[in-house]
Amino acid sequence: MAERLTDIGPPKYDLFWPQVIKDNAGKWLYHDILEPGVLLHVSETGAKIWSVRCGTTRLMTTMMVEDICKLADQFCDGHFRFTTRNNVEFLVVDESKLEPLKKALKAAGNLPIGGTGASITNIVHTQGWVHCHTPAIDASGVVKAVMDDLFEYFGSHKMPAQVRISLACCLNMCGAVHCSDIAILGVHRKPPVIEHTHLDKMCEIPTTIASCPTAAIKPAKVDDFKSVAVNADRCMFCGNCYTMCPAMPLADADGDGIALWVGGKVSNSKSMPKFSKLAVPFIPNEPPRWPTTVKMVRQIVEAYVAGANRYERLGEWAERIGWERFFEKTGLEFTHHHIDDYRFAATTWRTSTQFKW
Amino acid sequence: MAKKHQTPMLDELEKGPWPSFVTDIKRMAETGKDACADLLGQLELSYKDKEGHWKHGGIVGVLGYGGGVIGRYSDVPDLFPGVEHFHTVRVNQPAAKYYHSESIRKIMDIWNRRGSGMLNMHGSTGDIIMLGAFTDELENIFAELTSLGWDLGGSGSALRTPSSCLGQSRCEFACINAEDICYDLTQSYQDELHRPAWPYKFKFKVDGCPNCCVASLARSDCAIIGTWRDDIRIDKAAVAAYAAGEFAANGGAHGQDVKLDIQKDVCDLCPTQCMAWDGKTLSINNKECTRCMHCINMMPRALRPGKDTGASILVGAKAPILDGAQMGSVIVPFIKMEPPYEEFKEFVEKMWEWWDENGKNRERIGETIQRLGLGTFLAAVEVEPDPRHVKEPRSNPYVFYKEDEVPGGFDRKIEDYRKRHAR
Ligand code: HEM
Ligand code: HEM
Ligand code: SF4
Ligand code: SF4
Ligand code: SF4
Ligand code: SF4
Numbered sequence: 001m002a003e004r005l006t007d008i009g010p011p012k013y014d015l016f017w018p019q020v021i022k023d024n025a026g027k028w029l030y031h032d033i034l035e036p037g038v039l040l041h042v043s044e045t046g047a048k049i050w051s052v053r054c055g056t057t058r059l060m061t062t063m064m065v066e067d068i069c070k071l072a073d074q075f076c077d078g079h080f081r082f083t084t085r086n087n088v089e090f091l092v093v094d095e096s097k098l099e100p101l102k103k104a105l106k107a108a109g110n111l112p113i114g115g116t117g118a119s120i121t122n123i124v125h126t127q128g129w130v131h132c133h134t135p136a137i138d139a140s141g142v143v144k145a146v147m148d149d150l151f152e153y154f155g156s157h158k159m160p161a162q163v164r165i166s167l168a169c170c171l172n173m174c175g176a177v178h179c180s181d182i183a184i185l186g187v188h189r190k191p192p193v194i195e196h197t198h199l200d201k202m203c204e205i206p207t208t209i210a211s212c213p214t215a216a217i218k219p220a221k222v223d224d225f226k227s228v229a230v231n232a233d234r235c236m237f238c239g240n241c242y243t244m245c246p247a248m249p250l251a252d253a254d255g256d257g258i259a260l261w262v263g264g265k266v267s268n269s270k271s272m273p274k275f276s277k278l279a280v281p282f283i284p285n286e287p288p289r290w291p292t293t294v295k296m297v298r299q300i301v302e303a304y305v306a307g308a309n310r311y312e313r314l315g316e317w318a319e320r321i322g323w324e325r326f327f328e329k330t331g332l333e334f335t336h337h338h339i340d341d342y343r344f345a346a347t348t349w350r351t352s353t354q355f356k357w
Numbered sequence: 358m359a360k361k362h363q364t365p366m367l368d369e370l371e372k373g374p375w376p377s378f379v380t381d382i383k384r385m386a387e388t389g390k391d392a393c394a395d396l397l398g399q400l401e402l403s404y405k406d407k408e409g410h411w412k413h414g415g416i417v418g419v420l421g422y423g424g425g426v427i428g429r430y431s432d433v434p435d436l437f438p439g440v441e442h443f444h445t446v447r448v449n450q451p452a453a454k455y456y457h458s459e460s461i462r463k464i465m466d467i468w469n470r471r472g473s474g475m476l477n478m479h480g481s482t483g484d485i486i487m488l489g490a491f492t493d494e495l496e497n498i499f500a501e502l503t504s505l506g507w508d509l510g511g512s513g514s515a516l517r518t519p520s521s522c523l524g525q526s527r528c529e530f531a532c533i534n535a536e537d538i539c540y541d542l543t544q545s546y547q548d549e550l551h552r553p554a555w556p557y558k559f560k561f562k563v564d565g566c567p568n569c570c571v572a573s574l575a576r577s578d579c580a581i582i583g584t585w586r587d588d589i590r591i592d593k594a595a596v597a598a599y600a601a602g603e604f605a606a607n608g609g610a611h612g613q614d615v616k617l618d619i620q621k622d623v624c625d626l627c628p629t630q631c632m633a634w635d636g637k638t639l640s641i642n643n644k645e646c647t648r649c650m651h652c653i654n655m656m657p658r659a660l661r662p663g664k665d666t667g668a669s670i671l672v673g674a675k676a677p678i679l680d681g682a683q684m685g686s687v688i689v690p691f692i693k694m695e696p697p698y699e700e701f702k703e704f705v706e707k708m709w710e711w712w713d714e715n716g717k718n719r720e721r722i723g724e725t726i727q728r729l730g731l732g733t734f735l736a737a738v739e740v741e742p743d744p745r746h747v748k749e750p751r752s753n754p755y756v757f758y759k760e761d762e763v764p765g766g767f768d769r770k771i772e773d774y775r776k777r778h779a780r
Binding site for chain 1: 366367369370372373374375376377378379380381382384385388393396400403404406407408409410411412413414420421422429443445449450451452453454455456457458459460461462465468469474475476477478479481483488500503504506507508520522523525526527528529531534536537539540543544547548551567568569570571572574575604605607608609610611612613615622626628648649650651654655657658676677678680681682684718719
């Protein structure tokens with residue numbers, strides 16, 4: 001057997017670049033979005049590259065990758081890349097191939113063109129019921145249902161500014177949804193149910209106790225089994241205990257569902273980066289097409305489109321009109337769950353007589 | 358005949374204009390991939406139950422690596438034997454995710470022969486995620502991947518796979534070579550990436566400019582964000598062309614017919630109000646500019662970042678677990694980023710040493726800094742305090758002085774005091 005290779009790291013980033021990028025990296029002068037999904041970059045040397053951006057499902061088979069490879073072979077000498085938001089970009093060097101590529105994409109039907117500029121681009125998301133052990137919701141199915149509904153906005157530039165939607169299927173937030181224009185978050189609402197008969201065999205009790213951020217878990221003896229007890233009043237349903245201890249599952253058909261968050265951003269442009277804020281505390285899981293979630297996301301998007309100035313991000317709009325107005329414009333209900341009661345809660349309370357009727 | 362489960366609920370997700378993962382997985386199942394048929398079967402069950410059906414991972418992996426594989430088992434393996442084991446293999450992506458069909462086909466070939474054929478393109482840290490391997494295939498997959506020049510990414514309490522935006526390869530805004538920095542860090546810290554040895558995970562992300570397309574300041578323990586110290590470069594002819602309506606606003610982001618009103622769309626929205634436009638000349642008071650990128654985003658053909666470029670380093674971002682979400686805080690306002698990045702790496706190693714010594718188990722560096730104080734951290738990494746480190750100075754009056762900061766120290770004699778003050 002050949003010597004075992006380790007620690008070689010990934011292929012170098014320029015290995016798969018088209019020649020025009022090898023020749024012009026660091027020399028790009030400007031870009032222009034010619035139409036939704038089609039970007040032109042022009043170099044100081046006059047060289048040009050066209051990128052055609054298409055949405056993908058993120059969760060895909062090798063057959064889907066082969067579909068992409070075939071198109072890349074035919075129109076891009078085999079070159080393509082993925083963006084950070086699960087879009088694929090076909091890199092075109094020969095302008096005469098641009099229209100035929102677009103035609104072929106439309107014919108293929110599974111790679112919609114769009115996701116540039118003032119669009120609603122693809123949803124960054126996590127695993128859901130397709131792979132993870134802690135989800136409160138599915139990921140791919142919710143994304144599919146929401147993107148079907150918002151499809152017209154993916155391939156157009158009708159938003160006031162770019163809109164980034166993210167989804168995470170539990171509070172771990174592998175998709176890091178906490179700074180998105182709209183975030184779809186899976187939440188549990190019941191404390192873990194404890195399998196006392198097996199807990200001591202499956203878990204290390206001290207690490208399980210230590211895993212709880214609110215110190216809700218205590219050692220307990222139940223019917224002669226060494227186990228733990230959870231103080232339900234302190235539990236914030238974060239699932240940390242379950243990650244440490246499989247004998248404490250949280251998942252529950254009635255307990256689990258979706259919370260919607262709005263107004264986050266990561267860019268430094270104009271206003272400071274912002275966290276997303278709670279808009280809808282809970283929507284039940286409604287597989288297979290999550291109609292209430294889909295409807296409420298649209299409600300938020302439409303209020304934003306109607307009210308925001310051009311170039312204003314969703315969070316900038318909400319702050320300008322005030323959150324009291326945001327709830328009025330979106331028609332969403334404000335409840336006691338919207339008022340923070342965790343550690344830095346007081347920093348979010350209103351401490352002024354300035355507010356709107 | 359290929360295996361097939363009834364999936365009436367999932368079938369509903371084949372409708373509608375957005376690409377359907379169900380349709381894609383079905384066609385793979387039809388080629389005889391039982392893992393794909395069983396994946397759909399188990400997912401259908403989850404749709405019925407409104408609960409997932411995967412068990413905790415357990416420890417699986419490849420020899421000599423502490424991460425890169427996430428164990429996953431079905432909790433209904435009798436119904437869906439094809440996904441009894443469904444481990445994830447994280448394959449480290451090339452920075453900025455450029456591919457050539459020829460090379461990626463070879464990876465797909467491995468995965469078709471030895472795995473389920475299911476993927477995430479890509480995981481949220483950036484890796485190619487191969488979804489669904491049986492334990493006894495892991496070493497073979499690893500051997501074939503490395504023989505083709507690919508390696509695993511990070512998982513567990515280790516350095517996670519660094520990622521970057523596409524930087525200078527195709528973006529005119531990039532102030533640093535984001536991909537090279539990403540690649541250099543990945544290669545320099547292979548041991549930290551493959552052998553978890555820390556209190557918890559640690560992520561680097563590199564953004565070429567403050568637009569932060571890879572969300573470094575929200576999603577990485579150490580964000581490297583390109584910026585500049587000199588003046589924004591202005592092309593006067595192009596400014597005139599924008600004023601004349603020859604170019605689309607915002608690089609065409611709102612359509613080719615949306616033109617720019619330089620006063621209203623650029624100057625009035627500048628957060629520091631440091632721009633002026635008299636109908637002919639655009640001037641920028643660069644000393645007051647906070648390099649937010651707004652004006653450059655609006656007029657990419659007329660404005661460019663300066664030439665004295667480097668990076669701002671923000672440390673400590675993380676998702677909410679446990680104490681609430683944090684964004685990165687400015688630690689190094691400006692650092693030159695030229696290969697081999699020695700100055701930056703010295704900073705990184707000081708930071709890791711401090712965290713390794715002071716961090717508690719499962720504590721991200723941002724939480725350690727919060728617990729022990731930003732001032733303590735700055736001292737550990739030998740950075741002088743600067744107003745750029747804060748939004749505003751403290752408003753609470755409880756300042757902790759150290760003994761050596763006060764003349765004469767803390768040791769005093771009560772007798773001396775009593776000489777001056779009656780009891
Ligand atoms: C006109 C100004 C901008 C230009 C030229 C620009 C350029 C780019 C480029 C080249 C990419 C692909 C990057 C990659 O995948 O590595 C990208 C993606 C992205 N950018 Fe920007 N960016 C701009 C403004 C912004 C702003 C202001 C934000 C944040 C608010 C932002 C957030 C993102 C995000 C989240 C992605 C991933 C998009 C996707 O995959 O669909 N960008 N941008
Ligand atoms: C304390 C917080 C977190 C915990 C306990 C956690 C735990 C997990 C677990 C159990 C998985 C496996 C999912 C599967 O079965 O495939 C996973 C996947 C993943 N996580 Fe996290 N995660 C956390 C936060 C994050 C954050 C903030 C990010 C990124 C910014 C992240 C990035 C990833 C990635 C890239 C994957 C691979 C699959 C995917 O992209 O969906 N995780 N995480
Ligand atoms: S967000 Fe939660 S449920 Fe979803 S993949 Fe991450 S850890 Fe798993
Ligand atoms: S779910 Fe979270 S808060 Fe509740 S007991 Fe478990 S660790 Fe504690
Ligand atoms: S972060 Fe800046 S340099 Fe990187 S792709 Fe985005 S706009 Fe370009
Ligand atoms: S980069 Fe931002 S702060 Fe600087 S001049 Fe432009 S708009 Fe103003």
